Amino acid sequence: MHELSMAQGIINAVLDTANENNATEVNEVTVEVGRLAMINPEQLQFILGVLIENTIIEDAEINFEEIPAEIKCLDCEFDGEAVLDDSDHYAPLVKCPNCDSLSVDIINGKDIVVKNIVIEKPDDV
Ligand SMILES: [Zn+2]
Incomplete structure (x- = not known):
């Protein structure tokens, strides 16, 4: 599934940055999603919600910004x-x-x- 690998990429990028900065918790994540990225945003959001369980991103607010x-x-x-x-x-x-x-x-x-x-x-x- 396309959305699953996208979601995993997003989580890995966030966790990398968080670890580099010795973060104890991630509060907010902003993700730019291109109009042509060919994903289903609802599906991406759902998968992200599942993947961040039990990580330091768990309680973060995840915002999507659409790029034309x-x-x-x-x-x-x-x-x-x-x-x-x-x-x-x-x-x-x-x-x-x-x-x-x-x-x-x-x-x-x-x-x-x-x-x-x-x-x-x-x-x-
Ligand atoms: Zn033309």
Whole structure:
């Protein structure tokens, strides 16, 4: 399952950062999710909820920020946010808003990135 490996990647990144900073607890995690990352957000959130049980992330608030799909059109050279038809989450159609072309280069919006985490350290107490 795609969402499972995504979720595991997110957790590993958060735990790595938390360990490097001697965190005792993670309070907040912000994850950027590209519009073209081809995941089901509800499913990702559900799996994350299961995976963080019994970790220092367990009580963290997990926020998702959606990153729009940015393209460069190969037909009219339009550069910017794409028009998406993602009624099918796993195979979104990416179109140029200017000329309706499907020949586009995707510049941004495919990744899932841990953007920010808020941790608690023993020193803070
Ligand atoms: Zn175009």
